[in-house]
Amino acid sequence: MKxxxxxxxxxxSFYMPHRKMSDxxxxxxxxxxxxxxxxxxxxxxGDFNCPDIDWENLAVRNSAQDKTCPTSSP
Structure with a gap:
């Protein structure tokens, strides 16, 4: 917007329905x-849908239930 x-x-805006590190x-x-x-x-x-992401370091937290972030949707 100018x-x-x-x-x-x-x-x-950003919407991420699946945990995909590539996104x-x-x-x-x-x-x-x-x-x-x-x-x-x-x-x-937006709805980033990544409660286990350390946003400052862009990494999955060690305490995450699902430590993998698939590169493609199931």
């Missing part, structure tokens, strides 16, 4: 590309 006299605003990795790539221009603001919302 606003006159303001930084651009990027709105983003998280692709999402990270998208966010990195979107933030290359530092003259932007960003809002990210």
């Amino acid at each position: 606003m006159e006299g303001k930084k651009d605003l990027i709105e983003s 998280i990795q692709e999402r990270r790539k998208s966010l990195e590309l979107a933030t290359l221009n530092h003259n932007r603001q960003m809002v990210v919302a």
Whole structure:
């Protein structure tokens, strides 16, 4: 969204019905590309459906019940 006299605003949503690490990795790539221009603001919302993900390190927590994140849906 371009606003006159303001930084651009990027709105983003994400839905992940299955635990797929590949989806998280692709999402990270998208966010990195979107933030290359530092003259932007960003809002990210959605249903990430990953209670066992350590979001700061993008890794599955050791205490996770399901430690595998399949690369494809069943």
